[in-house]
Amino acid sequence: MPDFAKVISSRYGIPESHTLRVAEQHGAYAEARRAFTSLAPEQITAEVKDASIRGRGGAGFPAGVKWGFLPKGNTKPVYLVINADEGEPGTFKDRTLMELDPHRLIEGCMITMRAIGAHVCYIYVRCELVLSIDRLNAAIEEAKKRGYIGNAPFGVSHPISIYVHTGAGAYICGEETSLLNSLEGLRGEPRLKPPFPAVSGAFGSPTIVNNVETIASVPDIVRMGGKAWAGQSRLPNDGGTRLYGVSGHVKKPGVYEAPVGLTLRELIYDLGGGMLHDSRPLKAVIPGGSSTPVLRPDVMVSAPDPKHPLHPWNGKSTIDVPMGVDTYRALGTMLGTCCAIVMDSSVNMVEVARNLMHFYAHESCGQCTPCREGTGWLHDVLNNLCEGRGKPEDTALLVDIANNMMGNTICAFADGTAMPMLGLIQQFRDEFIAAGKGGVQPRSLGETARPLVGGRA
Amino acid sequence: MAFTLSAESEKIVDELLKRYPTKRAVCLPLLHLCQRQNGWVSRDVIDYVAARLELPTSEVQGVVTFYTMYHQHPVAPNVVWVCRTLSCELRGAREVQRHLEQRFGCKAGQTSRDGKFTLKTAECLAACGQAPMVQINDAYHENLTLAALDRILDELAAKTAAPASDAQRASHH
Numbered sequence: 001m002p003d004f005a006k007v008i009s010s011r012y013g014i015p016e017s018h019t020l021r022v023a024e025q026h027g028a029y030a031e032a033r034r035a036f037t038s039l040a041p042e043q044i045t046a047e048v049k050d051a052s053i054r055g056r057g058g059a060g061f062p063a064g065v066k067w068g069f070l071p072k073g074n075t076k077p078v079y080l081v082i083n084a085d086e087g088e089p090g091t092f093k094d095r096t097l098m099e100l101d102p103h104r105l106i107e108g109c110m111i112t113m114r115a116i117g118a119h120v121c122y123i124y125v126r127c128e129l130v131l132s133i134d135r136l137n138a139a140i141e142e143a144k145k146r147g148y149i150g151n152a153p154f155g156v157s158h159p160i161s162i163y164v165h166t167g168a169g170a171y172i173c174g175e176e177t178s179l180l181n182s183l184e185g186l187r188g189e190p191r192l193k194p195p196f197p198a199v200s201g202a203f204g205s206p207t208i209v210n211n212v213e214t215i216a217s218v219p220d221i222v223r224m225g226g227k228a229w230a231g232q233s234r235l236p237n238d239g240g241t242r243l244y245g246v247s248g249h250v251k252k253p254g255v256y257e258a259p260v261g262l263t264l265r266e267l268i269y270d271l272g273g274g275m276l277h278d279s280r281p282l283k284a285v286i287p288g289g290s291s292t293p294v295l296r297p298d299v300m301v302s303a304p305d306p307k308h309p310l311h312p313w314n315g316k317s318t319i320d321v322p323m324g325v326d327t328y329r330a331l332g333t334m335l336g337t338c339c340a341i342v343m344d345s346s347v348n349m350v351e352v353a354r355n356l357m358h359f360y361a362h363e364s365c366g367q368c369t370p371c372r373e374g375t376g377w378l379h380d381v382l383n384n385l386c387e388g389r390g391k392p393e394d395t396a397l398l399v400d401i402a403n404n405m406m407g408n409t410i411c412a413f414a415d416g417t418a419m420p421m422l423g424l425i426q427q428f429r430d431e432f433i434a435a436g437k438g439g440v441q442p443r444s445l446g447e448t449a450r451p452l453v454g455g456r457a
Numbered sequence: 458m459a460f461t462l463s464a465e466s467e468k469i470v471d472e473l474l475k476r477y478p479t480k481r482a483v484c485l486p487l488l489h490l491c492q493r494q495n496g497w498v499s500r501d502v503i504d505y506v507a508a509r510l511e512l513p514t515s516e517v518q519g520v521v522t523f524y525t526m527y528h529q530h531p532v533a534p535n536v537v538w539v540c541r542t543l544s545c546e547l548r549g550a551r552e553v554q555r556h557l558e559q560r561f562g563c564k565a566g567q568t569s570r571d572g573k574f575t576l577k578t579a580e581c582l583a584a585c586g587q588a589p590m591v592q593i594n595d596a597y598h599e600n601l602t603l604a605a606l607d608r609i610l611d612e613l614a615a616k617t618a619a620p621a622s623d624a625q626r627a628s629h630h
Contacts, residue, residue: 077478089542089581127489127526128538128582130595163476168485168524171580185484185510187523203478247544247585254586290543290581339585341544355543359580365523 002258002270007220007232007241008213009257011101018135020142023103029148031219035111036154039222044115048218050226052239054260056093057083057174057211058289058336060238060325064226067116069198070206079207080113080121081183081197082215085167085174087126088289089359091337093243094212096255098125098132101216102139106162108215110153111222113160116208120161123212124179127166136164171363175411176209177201178365189367190411213243234261235324244323245339246272249280249347255339261322264295268319268342280344284427285319287328288336290356291416293423294349295319295333333423349428350435353398353421354382360417368409375417377401385435395432399425460501466490470509480510484520488527497528532575533568534617537610538592541578544585549601553589554578556603560610572620574610 011017011026020028035044049064070078082105086094097105109121125133140162143149151159165183167173173182177191180202201207217240221229230239238260244267247253251273258271264285268274275282284296295318303310309330313321321327328335343352361379366372378401384390402418409415425432462470469490473483484506491502498521507514521527528536539545539554554565561569561576568575584590587599591606598609 086583087581090544090585091581092583092585092587095583126583128579128592131597161476166486166489167526168489169526170524182485183482184479185481185512185520186516187519203482245586247588248547253544253588286543341547341585343547347547352543355541355546359542362580 002266004256004258005232005241006257008097008104008217008243009101009255011104012096017100018102018139020103020139020146023101027223028103028219029107029143031222032107032110032148033154035114035222036156036158039114041115041117044111044218044222047221047226048115051217051221051229052226052233052237053214053217053221053230054238054325055211056213056217056242056337058088058291058334060335063210063214066198066210067112067208069196070116070208071199074206076205077120078116078118079202079205080109080116080118081176081179081202081207081209082109082121082123082212083174083176083179083209084123084125084129084132084212085171085179086129086212087171087174088291088337088339089356090247090286090341091245091289091339092247093245093255093337093339095129095132096243097212097216098129099135102132102135103143104219105136105212105216106139106143106149108218109162110148110160111218112208112210112215114158118208119159120163122163122165122183122202124165124167124173124183126173127168133164133166140164170365171359172365172411172413175413178411179209180207187365189365190413192410232259233324234259234322235327238324238326242338244271245337246342247339248342249276249344250274250342251276261324261327263322264319264340265297265317267323267340272342275342275344277344280346282319282342283345283347284343284349284352286341286343286420287323287333288338288340290341290359291334291420292328292336293333293419294427295331296427299427301331334419348435349424349431350382350385353424353432354379354386356420357382357417360413364413364417368414370405370408371414371417374401374405374414378417378421385432388438390436392433392436394436395425395429398432460491460495460499460505462491462505463494466494481512483510484512484517485524488517488521492527497531533573533620535573535594535613536575536577538577538579538582539565540580540582540584540588540590540592542581544581545588545590548588550589553591553601553603553606556606557591560607571614573614573617 016022045067053063054060170188172178173188175190178188182188197207197209232241233239241259243255245255246267256271282297284294286294297317297319299318301310301313303314325335357379361375364371364375381394402421405414405418503517507517541550565576565578589601590599
């Protein structure tokens with residue numbers, strides 16, 4: 001197995017790594033000190049821009065550019081809000097940072113607040129992550145006692161407060177404007193954009209909303225310098241190392257740090273230890289959380305034009321294309337949260353669609369009709385297909401419903417539902433057609449797991 | 458009977474109010490505090506939160522019904538959430554759910570015959586690499602086998618006093 005450098009996860013595995021004492025022994029707060037005492041805010045932002053860090057929450061927007069959207073000459077307070085509402089199916093990376101190294105996130109928040117001129121930061125954590133919440137609160141208390149968080153961090157007159165704000169169970173609150181409504185005590189319904197949060201976000205003030213991993217990368221960016229940090233990546237315009245997750249049918253599911261531009265093949269067979277059952281080959285991968293369209297290893301990249309961004313991988317399997325925001329967009333899917341769900345040959349893709357569309361039907365906030373109705377209808381049709389009540393025309397119906405959701409709503413949730421639905425049908429149409437003729441074997445996903453649970457095999 | 462928070466929790470509320478520029482922003486954390494004390498979000502809790510934060514009752518009600526973690530009906534002393542989303546289903550979540558339904562003698566969304574456990578299904582709990590998993594009250598239990606799950610539940614059942622009367626039994630909903 002390749003041995004990648006541990007940067008953001010450098011303190012994972014050290015006993016008591018979540019405490020200030022241990023974290024500080026291993027470098028924590030050295031960069032916050034430097035950022036407050038010897039760097040100008042503009043220098044910090046410049047380093048983050050140089051780092052080409054693409055947002056780690058799923059959209060892949062460059063963080064440094066986002067910070068630059070704050071209005072000039074603003075007189076209102078500026079807020080930093082950390083999106084720790086990790087809930088995209090398949091995604092479980094931010095939790096490791098909050099549980100194992102909360103001080104890295106706190107330090108990143110402090111440096112970012114210095115850079116953007118914020119005095120208050122809210123870390124919005126989903127309430128189910130009780131251990132993350134406890135560890136973050138304890139870390140904030142420790143940093144306050146040490147005088148790092150307070151009126152004059154490192155003797156510099158830039159008062160800062162950092163608060164944990166807990167959600168209450170709603171996937172949609174991971175959408176940044178929905179998160180802001182939830183923070184303000186409202187139902188978590190997304191807002192129309194513009195205005196974008198950088199102009200009018202929390203409490204009507206300019207607000208930067210960033211993912212946990214994005215902000216936890218900031219101390220290392222400041223330490224190494226943006227260009228050097230970016231250079232760890234295998235890809236241009238998409239810098240650094242990042243946390244990869246792998247779950248499903250692999251021998252060693254988990255979270256692993258590696259350079260940006262790792263391939264799915266490496267993630268599954270090297271880091272993930274290979275397929276769970278040697279007799280069941282890889283059938284499909286959802287590469288970056290459930291909203292990203294599925295990839296299949298037996299589909300080859302077709303990019304004969306030398307100018308095509310994927311030309312270097314022309315003729316190779318899709319799982320040999322480096323995982324980057326831009327390469328994956330060119331591939332017709334998305335990098336998302338970079339946490340892959342791996343499925344072997346025993347899996348029926350209609351059942352996969354039913355599982356995922358159940359999720360989206362449950363989590364749609366209900367504000368926009370195409371999404372509220374569309375998610376429910378997709379789930380109903382898939383239920384029929386899986387239970388043997390399907391009709392031959394159901395596949396076309398699913399496509400029709402999904403197409404009528406795309407682009408017709410306030411936020412990206414409907415697109416994030418329709419894209420994986422269409423992707424599954426595009427890649428595995430024959431299975432949907434077959435289900436429309438006779439139904440799939442009921443509970444075919446559950447059966448695959450039976451030998452694993454409770455020693456009942 | 459009108460709901461009131463303990464004096465200790467009231468101090469936390471005063472502290473929370475200092476964190477935000479508006480009173481309304483305390484709505485979600487305050488509802489969590491109330492639920493922790495009361496077990497669920499009753500009509501009296503909603504009235505209390507509305508009065509404390511100077512909000513219309515209807516708006517607090519709207520918040521309560523939007524989020525899944527606020528119990529709108531009484532629940533048993535222990536709440537078991539089974540993650541059912543894809544990574545967990547691939548690794549046996551349906552088997553876990555069937556087992557729990559059998560053990561408890563109830564369906565997801567209902568309370569066990571002995572009144573000690575409420576069973577619910579959850580959407581992705583961000584533990585995909587440790588599937589299958591359940592959340593019981595505040596704790597995650599990951600990489601489950603049915604045997605391990607039974608041990609956890611046996612221990613918890615022994616520690617939980619049987620509900621005093623049928624009236625305290627959670628309603629089936």
